Amino acid sequence: MAITAPPAVPDEPYVLADDPVLDMLNTLANIDGVPWDFWQTDADVERWLVRLQWVEEGSVPEFEAGTLLNAARQLREVIRELVKLRKDDQPGNPAALNSFLRKAVSHPQLVWPASGAPQLERQRKQQTAEQFLSPIAEAAANLLVAGDFTLIRRCEHPECILWFYDRTKAHKRRWCSMALCGNRHKVAEFRKRKLKL
Ligand SMILES: [Zn+2]
Helix, strand or coil, X not given: XXXXXXXXXXXXXXXXXXCHHHHHHCCEEEECCEEEECCCCHHHHHHHHHHCCCCCCCCCCCXXXXXXXXXXXXXXXXXXXXXXXXXXXXXXXXXXXHHHHHCXXXXXXXXXXXXXXXXXXXXXXXXXXXXXXXXXXXXXXXXXXXXXXXXXXXXXXCCCCCEEECCCCCCCCCCCCHHHHHHHHHHHXXXXXXXXX
């Protein structure tokens, strides 16, 4: 088996959770045992929002510098805490998430193109960064309510903090990814066996 060098910090956060809310948690990762926040600037958050299709490119409003980053990090940690508690079957305090949800203001709007059928779209107020991020808060609340927490798991590698939603048929997913942790585990097992010989 080839023993690969430890991975350097990738440019972009991992997208491997099979769930856009859990992928948000994964923008904070442990890389070689060192916590690494992929979100260092407003632009990092903006790129991630577009990449995960929370928003369309070019549709991010101008907020005061640093506010999008702050709000996104804050929401991320609020969600992380509640996901952890839900996973451990512990009661959670929803106040912090509710304060994001309370800021969500939206209304349905009928759009009727000249040629084609009418469609119902949801218009959201996006005056503040919190308001702008409220669809994620809403998705997180839904995940906490309706998610199957036997399938929502953290990667089994002891140094890894990445979450995923196991949507595999057999429901036996153990690793954030084979390339990141599955192989690390294999290499460690291989070494252990070698030492025993
Ligand atoms: Zn992992």
